[in-house]
Amino acid sequence: MKEFGADCTLKEIIHIYHTNDLHSHFERWPRIRDFLMKRKALHKEQGETCYMFDIGDHIDRSHPYTDATRGKGNVLMLNEIGYDAVTIGNNEGITLSPEELSDLYGEAEFPVILDNLYTEEGKRPGWTVPEAYLTTRSGIRLGLIAATADFSTSYERLGWKVTGPRSALEAAAPRVTGQSDILVCLSHMGSSEDDRLAENTGGQIDVILGGHTHHLYPDGREVGGTLIAAAGKWGQYVGEVTLTFDHANARVIEASAKVHDTETLPISEDDRSYDRQLRKKAAELLSATVFLNPSELRGGWEGPTPLSDLFADALLSHTGADCAMFNSGIFLGSLPEGKVSGMDLHRLLPHPINPCVITLTGWELEEAYELSLNSEWPDIRLKGLGFRGEKMGAMIHHGIGRGADGKLHVSGSPVEPDQAYKLATLDLFTYGFFFPGFKQATKEYFMPELIRDVLAGFAIRKFGNPSS
Secondary structure: OOOOOOOOOOEEEEEEEEEOOOOOOHHHHHHHHHHHHHHHHHHHHOOOEEEEEEOOOOOOOOOHHHHHHOOHHHHHHHHHHOOOEEOOOHHHHHOOOHHHHHHHOOOOOOOEEOOOEEEOOOOOOOOOEOEEEEEOOOOOEEEEEEEEOOOHHHHHHOOEEEOOHHHHHHHHHHHHHOOOOEEEEEEEOOHHHHHHHHHHOOOOOOEEEEOOOOOEEEEEEEEOOEEEEEEOOOOOEEEEEEEEEEOOOOEEEEEEEEEEEHHHOOOOOOOOOHHHHHHHHHHHHOOOEEEEEOOOEOOOOOOOOHHHHHHHHHHHHHHOOOEEEEEHHHOOOOEOOEEEEHHHHHHHOOOOOOEEEEEEEHHHHHHHHHHHOOOOHHHOOOOEOOEOOOOOOOEEEEOEEEOOOOOEEEOOEEOOOOOEEEEEEEHHHHHOOOOHHHOOOEEEEOOOOOHHHHHHHHHHHHHOOOOO
16 A cells, blocks of 8 residues: 655655646636646756646537537647646547547547547557556656546447446556556546545555546545545646655655646736637638528527427437427527528537437326426526536427327327337436436437537538538
8 A cells, every 4th residue: 555644765756737627618728738838847947757647528519619620629739738648538539420539639749548448349449558658767657547437328329339447447557557666547437436446446556637527626635545636627727746756665655636726827928819719710610601591590598499490300300209309598599591601500509419319108208298397497507418508498399299188299199108209309318317217218329410410411401502
């Protein structure tokens, strides 16, 4: 077991800086960039070792620049600072097509460490390594292991296989620690899994750098002889771990963690213009006309609109479902008459949300329909689950509703209690927070297409593509 707090004469200091779950919140990236580059120069001047790691979900296609570059722009940002290694989060893993993910790190100047993702044939992707090693000038060897959260169903829909992250790391720890002096884990598993990993590996891992659940440990946590550090979300903090290595006994004798609030970091010259310039570049990249809209399509939170009608038709056409249900809050504006560009579609539907079909019996569908009429839902300020809007808005029902007889109808026919029905909806509703019955129901996710892709494809078929 690692010992913390001991003293020794032959000591070497190693600094580790880490970021996680940026989600393409580039507002503070100039401060992060300048801070890290200055720290790197400072430690070099002082003769101390410095490493920098990202723990995943750096990209988020809700930002138009990330969407337009499919994350490659994010990789260039990491290159500019000189990150030493990264792992992926679910936003890298399941919001890109397999081809886009395989191409994402083509220009990366750092290894992508990932020990629990495989192709359908059971092979490791060529853009990953299961472990990596970094060596200080004095010869101290850092071993690095990493894993990402287990979104098995989503990965399988995309043609990947993902294994249990904690079991993969527990198997890797003894192998890699035997070939290194210090073992560091980049974990995009979440806080509770990090704790279990530390407990189950009995101090073999010196440091776990955590992410995924957006947890923040201002001073780190020690669990089972392992220091666990985490830096919150959205670039609000940069984490720093300081290790003191005892050469005489060849082990870490001190380990501490802290975070730097990026709000208090020096303001960079391009602090205000950086994100604006990225959005300007995205507008150029997404400027091509996707379809010609014959008339303006207005959105609204209060109920059905021409825009929600078009999207509902698109959803049913794409999925082949019997009926559709979704929240009006997904529309962040309207679509203009005339040329509709990729940027227009992104502004309207920035969410990294996929369509989904849920198979329900008639009585389960009726239960869901009644829940959807909750008068409190439209004004809920919805956060997370892929939603990038302001509030939930009214629930839109398409092909489903009460008839004059008071019974629930689907496509004009009364719902039969024991008959199976296919309901098209958004993947954010499948986690059970609004509709508990959806969590266990049979589901089919449509990936990697996002809901804006579904709307675009249908509109092209309906109105025509000006380039064809």
